[in-house]
Amino acid sequence: xxxxxxxxxxxxxxxxxxxxxxxxxxxxxxxxxxxxxxxxxxxxxxxxxxxxxxxxxxxxxxxxxxxxxxxxxxxxxxxxxxxxxxxxxxxxxxxxxxxxxxxxxxxxxxxxxxxxxxxxxxxxxxxxxxxxxxxxxxxxxxxxxxxxxxxxxxxxxxxxxxxxxxxxxxxxxxxxxxxxxxxxxxxxxxxxxxxxxxxxxxxxxxxxxxxxxxxxxxxxxxxxxxxxxxxxxxxxxxxxxxxxxxxxxxxxxxxxxxxxxxxxxxxxxxxxxxxxxxxxxxxxxxxxxxxxxxxxxxxxxxxxxxxxxxxxxxxxxxxxxxxxxxxxxxxxxxxxxxxxxxxxxxxxxxxxxxxxxxxxxxxxxxxxxxxxxxxxxxxxxxxxxxxxxxxxxxxxxxxxxxxxxxxxxxxxxxxxxxxxxxxxxxxxxxxxxxxxxxxxxxxxxxxxxxxxxxxxxxxxxxxxxxxxxxxxxxxxxxxxxxxxxxxxxxxxxxxxxxxxxxxxxxxxxxxxxxxxxxxxxxxxxxxxxxxxxxxxxxx
Amino acid sequence: xxxxxxxxxxxxxxxxxxxxxxxxxxxxxxxxxxxxxxxxxxxxxxxxxxxxxxxxxxxxxxxxxxxxxxxxxxxxxxxxxxxxxxxxxxxxxxxxxxxxxxxxxxxxxxxxxxxxxxxxxxxxxxxxxxxxxxxxxxxxxxxxxxxxxxxxxxxxxxxxxxxxxxxxxxxxxxxxxxxxxxxxxxxxxxxxxxxxxxxxxxxxxxxxxxxxxxxxxxxxxxxxxxxxxxxxxxxxxxxxxxxxxxxxxxxxxxxxxxxxxxxxxxxxxxxxxxxxxxxxxxxxxxxxxxxxxxxxxxxxxxxxxxxxxxxxxxx
Numbered sequence: 001x002x003x004x005x006x007x008x009x010x011x012x013x014x015x016x017x018x019x020x021x022x023x024x025x026x027x028x029x030x031x032x033x034x035x036x037x038x039x040x041x042x043x044x045x046x047x048x049x050x051x052x053x054x055x056x057x058x059x060x061x062x063x064x065x066x067x068x069x070x071x072x073x074x075x076x077x078x079x080x081x082x083x084x085x086x087x088x089x090x091x092x093x094x095x096x097x098x099x100x101x102x103x104x105x106x107x108x109x110x111x112x113x114x115x116x117x118x119x120x121x122x123x124x125x126x127x128x129x130x131x132x133x134x135x136x137x138x139x140x141x142x143x144x145x146x147x148x149x150x151x152x153x154x155x156x157x158x159x160x161x162x163x164x165x166x167x168x169x170x171x172x173x174x175x176x177x178x179x180x181x182x183x184x185x186x187x188x189x190x191x192x193x194x195x196x197x198x199x200x201x202x203x204x205x206x207x208x209x210x211x212x213x214x215x216x217x218x219x220x221x222x223x224x225x226x227x228x229x230x231x232x233x234x235x236x237x238x239x240x241x242x243x244x245x246x247x248x249x250x251x252x253x254x255x256x257x258x259x260x261x262x263x264x265x266x267x268x269x270x271x272x273x274x275x276x277x278x279x280x281x282x283x284x285x286x287x288x289x290x291x292x293x294x295x296x297x298x299x300x301x302x303x304x305x306x307x308x309x310x311x312x313x314x315x316x317x318x319x320x321x322x323x324x325x326x327x328x329x330x331x332x333x334x335x336x337x338x339x340x341x342x343x344x345x346x347x348x349x350x351x352x353x354x355x356x357x358x359x360x361x362x363x364x365x366x367x368x369x370x371x372x373x374x375x376x377x378x379x380x381x382x383x384x385x386x387x388x389x390x391x392x393x394x395x396x397x398x399x400x401x402x403x404x405x406x407x408x409x410x411x412x413x414x415x416x417x418x419x420x421x422x423x424x425x426x427x428x429x430x431x432x433x434x435x436x437x438x439x440x441x442x443x444x445x446x447x448x449x450x451x452x453x454x455x456x457x458x459x460x461x462x463x464x465x466x467x468x469x470x471x472x473x474x475x476x477x478x479x480x481x482x483x484x485x486x487x488x489x490x491x492x493x494x495x496x497x498x499x500x501x502x503x504x505x506x507x508x509x510x511x512x513x514x515x516x517x518x519x520x521x522x523x524x525x526x527x528x529x530x531x532x533x534x535x536x537x538x539x
Numbered sequence: 540x541x542x543x544x545x546x547x548x549x550x551x552x553x554x555x556x557x558x559x560x561x562x563x564x565x566x567x568x569x570x571x572x573x574x575x576x577x578x579x580x581x582x583x584x585x586x587x588x589x590x591x592x593x594x595x596x597x598x599x600x601x602x603x604x605x606x607x608x609x610x611x612x613x614x615x616x617x618x619x620x621x622x623x624x625x626x627x628x629x630x631x632x633x634x635x636x637x638x639x640x641x642x643x644x645x646x647x648x649x650x651x652x653x654x655x656x657x658x659x660x661x662x663x664x665x666x667x668x669x670x671x672x673x674x675x676x677x678x679x680x681x682x683x684x685x686x687x688x689x690x691x692x693x694x695x696x697x698x699x700x701x702x703x704x705x706x707x708x709x710x711x712x713x714x715x716x717x718x719x720x721x722x723x724x725x726x727x728x729x730x731x732x733x734x735x736x737x738x739x740x741x742x743x744x745x746x747x748x749x750x751x752x753x754x755x756x757x758x759x760x761x762x763x764x765x766x767x768x769x770x771x772x773x774x775x776x777x778x779x780x781x782x783x784x785x786x787x788x789x790x791x792x793x794x795x796x797x798x799x800x801x802x803x804x805x806x807x808x809x810x811x812x813x814x815x816x817x818x819x820x821x822x823x824x825x826x827x828x829x830x831x832x833x834x835x836x837x838x839x840x841x842x843x844x845x846x847x848x849x850x851x852x853x854x
Contacts (some may be wrong), residue, residue: 058671360668363648365661367661381797381798385792391791443788478751480748484738491734494678
């Protein structure tokens, strides 16, 4: 165990050197790093949200809302398909719990024709899901027990719908967060219907939440002036074709609006914050696409003098009176906003609406000051722990302790180097993992040294004792470290966020400590034996 | 330069003589822990119970805890715990999970921020809703079980089954005692404690495996030696290492406990306890158990599975 081939010596030294080189950038300030030439590694350890501060938000999409919207669309499609085929029907209704639209055909002889027509509403599943081996449609159309026609959303159909809605939501959320201009936000899908949003360094978390969680559904609707609002409020029932909508415009708390929208946010091509030219108050200016502009122009032309309402997420933002036809396809929304409100609303409108509401399941926010405190505390703890362990090992093993300590120092450099290279995330528990490794890393060397002591006590020569000390300790060291490694792997596999950071540093620490014990210290011990030809083991 | 020897090389502590005392002590502690678990129970943190945690720092010097307590309690958010956190300026507010689903949880933060305003710095806000807390409990329990099972399989593969049973008993003992201590002291039990327990699983095994490794070696070396004597010899052989490694690990952990900041203090505390209990159990539980489990003296094919990896054939 004491002889090393030359190439192995070189390899071990190179690995150690590269480890140190990779770790070095972490000692430098970002400014100093920029000055460095390109060939020098300049990657620093990636700090977790708990260390650099930031927000971790786990959102869940409201699947029920998605299903509800879809069922409403199917109902509309059924109505239109049957009307166009001139088939009389009754009892067209939506049942949310069973995700089904049911309809009854008046004349039995129309049944088969109706079934054929309604089957056209169902679309085959997209090929993206074909690999699952599932053939089928988004909607099953079949005859019910009592002779009605049932259109039921299939599980695969719903899954496909949820997936595309999540993908769309991620894009929308990304556009909204980009407006904050923070560096490298993470926005990713988790599981079936969740989105994980991580924004490092964000300060105004409540604004972030407001902007991400808002559905952002914009509608322009006419105000119904023919019926009285208070009457509808008292009876709790709005006249057919209208509905009561809450308002935040500061003039009225509720409006009676036509159910159908003139134009929706989907027709917007742009929205920007600006100032009203006369009153100088912050407004949002917007522009419609051609189709939207035409429709809006037509309706405003026919309704000059009447009020319409701008509705955002089912709340009236403002309800201006149409003074003249708006034909250019541009307009502005005013509603006594602050500059920031106008800014945020334009971001919301530009990014488009979310397919369904997003609800926060989990929120973890750390302020930058706490993160900095944690780093400082972690550094001190690591340093003091390291110094004390170094001292203790030196006292325990003398010269061999120096070897072990050198290996420990390089071990820590290797851990940090590997972390920087892999761009793994260092969290507060991750720092704890490093400190723990400092304590446990010497174990391999302790096992070896104790073994050498024993062997030499049994009367072996120095070379023989050192040699068999290494070879006999190997099995034990592997067994002992593999068990810890298994625990770390489980932790990585099942843990989340910060905990995962702990698992990462712990596993890297296990690997590097076994590596340094069996290469570096052994190399040093071997070199020492060769040069000094000692008569006695100094431990 | 020679090292100091903390443990003389001719130490011969008759560990096995204490094994009945140790078994009784461990048995009582395990029973007490289980009893505490079912009576006092664990003080679950928001990770597992759901709810809101807010860490604030008063911008103008030491905080008036009583004042904050009155203000926050008056909001009417149900069970609210308020405590100083690491420094006189820092306060930790825990609010129980609000009834009514995910959206209600967000209101706790809004209300607290409305009440305390800008006089404090919101250093940390954590909100865990009912869905996620349920999942975290589940995945935490699964993690501990999977970890124990997989090391069980590993030990079984590397040793005879008796060793596996002994190691797992010691391991479960350590985990149960850790949970027991958290029940007794009513310390907050969260995700990070699960991480600590998993590390304890790793550490405790590490210790046990080193002892077992030596037992196996001695079994082969001294075929005629009575088992009790042989176990004592193995424990004494490894005693120096057991103590040295425990000491260095404890040094590092203590440094972390004292200087590492309030946020990970619970985690470090669990680890320190785990190292102490783990060391104790490898010596006083895992090894003596081998006597009771009646290990075979004749090893079949073991020499083949002994660690002869490629790294040992360097020459």
